[in-house]
Amino acid sequence: MSLPPSAAPRRFAHYLWLCLGALCVVTAAFVLYVWSEKRIDRANLQRYAARKLVNELRHSSDDLTRMARTYVVTGEPQYRLHYQEIIDIRDGVRPHPQGYDNVYWDLVLDAGQPPRPSEPAISLLDLMARAGFSPGELALLARSKSASDQLAATEIVALNMRDGAHGDARVIAAATAMLYDDAYHRAKASIMRPIADVNDSVDRRTGQQVESTVKEAALARGLFVLFALILVAVTWRAKRKLDTALGCSVDQLQAAMGRLGRGDFGTPLAVPARSADSVWSWLSAMQKSLARLDAERAAALERTLRVSGLYSALSQCNQAIVRSRSEAELFARIVDGVVDHGGMTMAWIGIIDPQRREVRSAAAAGAGIEYLGQLVLPLDSGQPQDGSPIGLAYSGGEPHWCQDFQAAPETGSWHEQGACYGWRASAAIPLRRRGEIIGFFVLCADTTHAFDNEVQALLLEMTLDIEFALKNFDREAEREQANERIQYLAHHDALTGLPNRAQLQEHTRHALALARRNRSSLALLMLDLDHFKDINDSLGHSVGDLLLCELSQRLRQCLREDDMVARLGGDEFIFVLEQVEAADAAAVARKLIDMIGQPYSIGVHDLKVSASIGIALYPADGADLETLLQSADAAMYQVKRTGRHDYRFFTLAMQHRAARHLQMVNALRYALEREQMQVVYQPQISLATGRIVGAEALLRWTTPELGGAVTPAEFIPAAEESGLILPIGAWVLRQAVRQARAWIDAGLPPVAMAVNLSAMQFRNTELPELIAQILEEEGLPPSYLELELTEGVAAHDPQGAIAIMNQLHERGVRMSIDDFGTGYSSLSHLKKFKVYKLKIDQSFVRDISTDAEDKAIVSAIINMARSLGLKTIAEGVETAEQLSFLREQHCDEMQGYYFSKPVPEAEFRQLLSKPRD
């Protein structure tokens, strides 16, 4: 606040300085006056002192006369002593006695004894000189002193005469006469005259002094009075100027300042025209400024309260987000929060019905919300609501702020309600979910321009929080769905929806407990589709999956309500049939087999499948699920071994086989380290040259735990099941590669070394690296190695298999397809495989001499291979007829007992060394 510049206070200040100056001058005049008065006193004192000294001189002379005369008359010696003492005092030989007040005689008479000296001895003339007597006066005094000394001499003569008189009256009379005669009086007069002159002189001089100081004092007094009057005048003027500067009385000023001090800025101060340039007018201006500032402060306070209320509402909003369990609860808490804590008059949240394209209130709070219950705001363009705040917010995709509700055209439909409920400003903020506007947050405030930048920012933040909460609800819903799904999957098979192993365990535990209590029986059936793997491999997993789903429905329909079917994975299903005997179980198995055998229409494929079922009975074949499963598995395995598509009950023999399998897997773990494994080699012969062009490495295992040699057909599947095929396969690879190198080093004709790879080995992505490492470490060129893969290796993951084959091919390793013709070969895949040779399965070769179909198959394979640029090798060649047919068909190579069985390395070396025709 700046005050207007004014001359009145400056003038008042001038006069104030003048007052101070005048006061200083008055004070100086007063000091001068007092000093003058002091000088008068001093002059009078001097005059008195001079007179006193002169009188003392006169009195001392009179006292000497008196003492001398008294002594002469009385002869009393004391008067003589007094006489001498007066002389000594006057001459400065003795000090003045106490109480000596000019007349020594009075002192002697009063005290009756000689006075005691009290001060230093100083002669009277010296005292006079110190008292400021003029030289003339001192000269006169010296003359008087000299006359006095002469008279003293006369008196001493008289005194001496009296001393020598010894009572002689004449002498006494003569001495007395000497003190009374004319000479004596003349001498006396010669003493007194100068003293009288001095007295006059001193009187005159000191009188003049006193007179002059009195004059000076009068002048000082006059000056003092004059300046005092001036001071009064100046003070009066200063007071007038002060009144002008104040522009009011001091009381008025005090009262007004008191009011302002108490914070009453509202009472205006009337300023008369004459006081325009005064403290009063300033105070009036200050009152106005303070009143304005107070109004601004009140407005700012109100805004601060509104903002802090909104912060509180924001905090409520955050709490609502945390606490609300549903959208409806959240919206209700939000609108309550902004009305109760955020200072909003009314708030509501409208949600868009996406089907009807209209907005309806989901939650509302505050004044005038009754109409919202029926309110439906259509969203489509062309509707009258287009120009409404919500319509504008929707079309613009931005919040719509209406700072003057009653004046804005877009709120026209609600002006009457707004006037009634105090809606002075409004806001419509779009609410989004996954980027889409799904509703609006609408607020009304009771003051215009309530939605300033800060309030807008807060409301937008609150809106973001609401959107965040909506996202959380979505997430929560997704999580709940996921949880339900997890719960479901924990007990169900994801593909078929059948119970899974966990549910099977639970169910079987109860069923077994019941059976145990009721002493009833229970059957557990294990069903496995026959050759399901082939369907998967050839037609793809999606077809396999659809088949399993269709099958699952059929299985379910086959069973009673109380029976259970569970899927354990793959094509393996378990049935738990309660309170059934063996015959019932067999009937169910038969029914299942028949029903499964019905054709399936999966997409474009018409499929037929069969199943093998193993049956285990409680309590005979097991008292718990695990044992029953093992028993059923063994029975099912037996069905598989003996032609599939049938069911079988568990028997003791099966138990033994299962036990052997377990034993085999255990023994396999230590087979390598116990050096129980050996690689044998079977020659591969070129039909064109009759020479050995290759060797197939075949693994042999002899172990005492299983009573001697175990065939690869038995232990390789066990090794694959247990994963032991990986270390065992790697060992075979190294042995074979090392052997091929050794033959080369031995100077034998170079041959390709064929090594069988199981599907599990091939799926290992590190295979190319492993093979490259072995080749490098053993020093064998890659072109001497040939990997025999079955068709199935690529069926599971064709692209992955092709990638591995490409890598192996790039490294120069050859690959052939083993057992060709037995699987569901895909020619489209075959074209992409970087294979070098097809090995015709021995099942086709076996009967080519007699079976026309096998002949046709072998012939077709050879032709197809040729058209693909692949070589062919026939395995299992045992007879000359077979050989002859293969030659006719231009098969490239053969392998079989006809030439040689698989033989140990030493024997193979001999075969290699044999000279050929």
Ligand SMILES: Nc1nc2c(ncn2[C@@H]2O[C@H](COP(=O)(O)O[C@H]3[C@@H](O)[C@H](n4cnc5c(=O)[nH]c(N)nc54)O[C@@H]3COP(=O)(O)O)[C@@H](O)[C@H]2O)c(=O)[nH]1
């Ligand atoms: N993954 C691996 N698989 C291997 C390995 N070693 C062997 N095997 C596979 O085991 C299966 C059985 O092999 P095996 O008992 O060695 O039988 C082979 C030959 O002995 C046999 N054969 C060869 N010629 C004839 C014949 O004229 N008549 C006849 N009855 N049998 C004959 O054929 C088997 C070779 O088959 P293939 O591999 O398809 O060429 C077998 O599937 C082996 O692949 C190994 O180290 N890893």
